[in-house]
Amino acid sequence: MNTSVNNSLSAKATNLKGQIWTLIESITRYKPAFFGAIILGSLLFIAIFAPLVSPFDPNLQFPTEARVGPFTYLEGSDRFVLLGTDQVGRDQLSRIIYASRVTLLVSFFAVIISCLIGTLVGLLAGYYRGWFDIIAMRWVDISLAFPFELLALSIVAVTGPSLTIVIIILSLRIWVVYARVVRGSTLSIREKDYINGAKAIGAGELRILVRYVLPNVLTPVLVVSTLYIGRMILIESSLSFLGIGVPATTPTWGGILGDGRAYIDTAWWIAFFPGLAIMITVLSVNLLGDWLRDYFDPKIDI
Amino acid sequence: MIYYLLMRLLQAGFVLIGITAVCFIVLHLTGDPAALLLPENATEEDYDNIRKTMGFDRPLYIQFFDYMKNAFSMDFGHSFQQNQPAFKIVMERLPATIELAIVAFVIALLIAIPVGMISALRRGSKIDIASTFSALLGQSMPNFWLGLILIFFFSLYLDLFPTSGRISFGMSNEAETKFFMLEGIFTFNFSLFSDAFLHALLPSITVGLYSSAKLTRLVRSSMLEVLSEDYVRTARAKGLSNFTVIGYHAFKNASIPLVTLGGIELGLLLGGTVVTETVFAWPGVGLLTVQALQNDDFPVIQASVFLLAFIFVFVNLAVDILYAFLDPRIRYS
């Protein structure tokens, strides 16, 4: 009675392993995204294995070797400083390597938190509609119009710079994007027959939300995440640059840049390389995010 | 449409109240607002005085109403540094920021519209790929880094532009208002204008680049969408010249999202100026805020945050109203 079925996975497999393989296949074909993926992978590696990768201890100061240019060998401390030293003689390369950790940490946590909150709100608003939906969407609209950087300024004015505050502020800014996107997806999914089918076989609300709606909403969530990581890195580095982000004791790319500002005429490399690092990272993230969006659904409105 | 506008107005109102509330909360976060509002060398007597006059011992909701009242009548107390009303100081710096934002916006549009349109028309060509990539690059760059690089290269190395400030020492005497460039144009004072403009060029590019990148991509995708629509084919079939078709018909429709997002960008630019003003020592509201932060001058911080937020909300509202006029769908819904 059955016709023989094609055993190979089709191009848009929906199980996880198949998806990952087709994803990898596709990335390698599209050069820019591939480039982005490689860079990000390396960054992740460097950040995690910073102590192993970094040539020197980032905190060791050698005041006599301050503001030395890149590609120099220093006899005093027996160091080859690839990117030069800063105003107190610390090796720039090591500082930048260690600072990558903060950048990744902050954006990672901010994305996770906003994703969780935003997806939950979006799901509930889209599925149940009613007053929750109305209030939530008003809140989203207002949030999108709200100047969060100013909020950050005023909070930091009182509390002083802090890593947690930065993460919280970033999350507050971003969760609404998730909420909006998830809500949109949920609205279209809840009309589908398989939701009716689930109700018909007696599935409870929670089961429907978790098993039937949520897995089908994850695609836009992924796309939003990759597209917004870049922005969050930029915002965090701006705050650190101004001195109101992560406290100065922890090196971040923005912070190092801020330090280097005073020396732009004598030691331009202090400010140049961290900024370059930021740009390359954000570029890679954006390349990857753009490609992901095109792969899954070019019409996503973010 | 009235409904739409009313809703937007209401929203704007809510945002303003929200901002006031947030400032209020932040003020009381540490528990002792008096400590924030008084400079370091205040005496016990000063503390008692301020507690009485500000009424910090009253219930919070009464304080909040009072605070709102003060905020909307623009009373934020006195600055520590300069012993003048905080709001006055902030307002003095506003023209600088506005000029910066406007020039940046104009530059952004001057780049975005032509480049975006050409990209759309020559889709897939080398120009398209190059400009798309540049746009992506522009959106990946931290603007303060760009500013520093520009200073380093053009000001220090090539000595083409001044490194900081708004106007050369002594020139400011020539200006009556604080709008140096605009005044220079309108009073045909060429030296004033050119001096101010040279000072403004690098900062404006820094502020405007991110927006120009974003807007370029927007123009491009909007044009692509419009170009594939049937009415473009019809216009061509009617025999209209390519220039008319593209320049007028296509652009008119493609520009609707440009207006909305452009307007929002303008609002965002105001926030973005904070960083650039710091880099270029541009005496605007942003720099004032940062300095106030470093000096713990809380009244000034409050005043500038509120003012910037207010302008931002106002610009958004204006954009929404403009959008209602441009998009017939909103008008008749």
Next chain:
Amino acid sequence: MTNEMLELKDIKKYYDAPGFFLGKKTNKLRALDGINLSISVGQKIGIVGESGCGKSTLSKVIMRLIEPTSGMIKLFGEDITSVTPQVLNKIRKNIQIIFQDPFSSLNPRMRIGEIISEPLYIHERVFPDQIKSQVLEIMTAVGLTEEFFDRYPHQLSGGQRQRVGIARALILKPKIIIADEPVSALDVSIQAQLLNLLNKLHEDYNLTLIFISHDISVVQHTCDKIAVMYLGQIIEMGDANSLIQNPKHPYTEALISAVPQINFSEELNKDKIVLHGDVPTAFSPPSGCRFHTRCIYVKERCKKDVPVLAEINRAHYLACHYPLTVI
């Protein structure tokens, strides 16, 4: 009466049209306007009608996936119109539904085995190894081999997906199955396979079948009783064969005549009955007999008086002022 498995009494479902002003009378969409139906054990009843006549709404109302605006639903003699969700859930074990669109009726993120075993997880605390054997049993009954167990819906053809839908509906061994246009989205050759399957399952599992379709030839093949719907009302109902041979309602006659016949000589001799006009909107149905605007036999009375569904023969119901006579 006690033989009746399912009874619908005067079921109405009205939707409010989106109105702009409060207080002003808004138009109502009359999706179902007084449905009376009773179905006995083991029957196969077909509900036929064109798009918009309300048959899909009816199928969902029976299961209370959509709540009726008014009227009563009786299952096994008990009123289930307003029972609590908990009770309803238990009742749902007895009625199951197969959906029309094989592409959107299965969760794309669940494997076939999981889809079919869902009802078991929800209703009965059965152990995983027991579940698998039950699922495989059902899969064999609907004609799916074991290799489909771990596949995803997008890897199956339309016909295979419908089989999965049937399996999912069957696994709790319900007494009633509602099939909402189960073959409309499939190729004709597959349709035949699936219809035969449904017939076979009806026998093997002692099912009562409610078969909904817009295609009267399909319904004739499968069912022993047919109800014809038009604009939210049943306008003729009776034994399948006699209804097809001797339709008494002009609309039924038109539906039957629209079916293409393979036999050439008969085809050339018969005049097709072409209804003029479009189906009126369900917002404001025509006065009197709803069909009068398109009826080729329309008379004055039809425009004014609403015909009531009445029994004209043994178990043959009709709502028409001027029933057709046998030619």
